[in-house]
Amino acid sequence: MSLKMMLVITMMSLLVQSHVSYAATYTVGDSGGWRVNVAGWVKGKNFKAGDILLFNYSPVHHNVVIVDKADYDSCTPPTPGSTAIYNSGHDHISLVKGGNYFISSYPGDCKNRMKIAANVA
Numbered sequence: 001m002s003l004k005m006m007l008v009i010t011m012m013s014l015l016v017q018s019h020v021s022y023a024a025t026y027t028v029g030d031s032g033g034w035r036v037n038v039a040g041w042v043k044g045k046n047f048k049a050g051d052i053l054l055f056n057y058s059p060v061h062h063n064v065v066i067v068d069k070a071d072y073d074s075c076t077p078p079t080p081g082s083t084a085i086y087n088s089g090h091d092h093i094s095l096v097k098g099g100n101y102f103i104s105s106y107p108g109d110c111k112n113r114m115k116i117a118a119n120v121a
Contacts, residue, residue: 023050023094028116033057034064034104036112047120049097059089062104062114066093072101072117075110095120 026045029038034057055064064086065077085105086093093102095118103115 023052024048025052025054025092027054027056028102029056034062034114036109036114039113039115039117042116042118045118047095047100047118049095049120051095051120053093053095053100053102053118055086055091055093055102057089057104059087062106062109063087064091064093065103065105067101067103069099069101069117072103072115075103075115077103077105077110097121 026047028034029041032038034055057064066083067076067078070076071078097120100118100120101115102118103110109115
């Protein structure tokens, strides 16, 4: 194989690899975890579909519930059984394109800003 052909193959391989992107994992609330007053944590972050949010919290006191925008805005938990409720204390949730809304449905949590809205391009 000629040197020119090897160079072309190498360049093509690098080009293909440069377009591969991997999902990032974000720990919600950073070292403080999923807690009250965490709502501003998303500011300045550029999420992509497939990125993973890691929610660390005490399952005795909190949970994570995926809600729609209306329930997020009003801090209204959905009807039981209509959506997943995470309560392991160490939950991994993949983001989808569009609005992703999360609250804790424990009494007082959401009203105390234990909620996040992640908009994904």
